[in-house]
Amino acid sequence: MELTPLFPFEPTSTEAIPVGPQWIGQVKWDGVRILTYYDGHEVKLFNRKLNERTFHYPEVTDLHSYCRADSVILDGEIIALGSDGKPSFYEVMRRDGLRRLEKVPQVQKLVPVTYMVFDVLYWNHEWVTSYPLSERQQLLGKIITPTPHVQLVENFPDGDALYRVVEAQGMEGIIMKDASSSYLINGKDQRWRKKKYYRDLIAVVGGVTLRDHIVNSLLLGLFDQQGSFWYIGHAGTGKLTHTDWRAFTERIQPLVQQKMSFVNKPPRAANTLWIQPEITVKIKFAEWKEGHSLRQPSIQGFVDIPPHQCVLE
Structure with a gap:
């Protein structure tokens, strides 16, 4: 496996929240999309525009503290909380926007982050993008041990109820995903849909x-x-x-x-x-x-x- 960054699967926009037993809802975090790559030797992080962020988030590059894998590609979002306890894009950009990397240890103390992991593309020298989302999530549950800085994203069966909660909290929105969906690299389709509150x-x-x-x-x-x-x-x-x-x-x-x-x-x-x-x-x-x-x-x-x-x- 080479550490070659990939464009992640993107959701399409929707106004109508899909319903049915195959649909799961997840909170849309107001953070930075980050894919984590581990080839068995080194860990690298890239955002969805393929810009490297390896040195911005040492909490995530310490992969063996939360993931059991000989090699892996994880998909998730880095978030930071504001003073109101809600995810804040402004706060996470204080980390992501650093140009002088020698300041990372200082800002790391001021702006703690959490990696919200929601998918896995590659594990132990095998691509798992063709697996249904439900199976990829089961795999995540086996290989990820949550820590204060790494969490698994929770699923919700009722998208309408989840959206009402997100709306009441003034958060970004929700993602609805077809649990049978494979992972589409470098593309988007309606098996993943996003509905934003704003x-x-x-x-x-x-x-x-x-x-x-x-x-x-x-x-x-x-x-x-x-x-x-x-x-x-x-x-x-x-x-x-x-x-x-x-x-x-x-x-x-x-x-x-x-x-x-x-x-x-x-x-x-x-x-x-x-x-x-x-x-x-x-x-x-x-x-x-x-x-x-x-x-x-x-x-x-x-x-x-x-x-x-x-x-x-």
């Missing part, structure tokens, strides 16, 4: 506004299939602290430009500082308004995703 997307920052020389809001955009960059809304609220805004103000200095990159002119653009569309950010929002603009956008955290992948669907 919507989110990854947008590109094309401009900013300032207050007292510090950035206080972002002008967001997405590219179309032809590569044109479209404004989709302003966001100034969310989870960024004053320290985050100061650091971001310094970060954009090399990207400032005279020309606006958007093909459509944003409202209230008179005092905007235009920047090259290179920084990406996760945005939570209520809905799309007419004209492809976001209602109630809220900043969740900056992400390491190439801007050209942020495309209007």
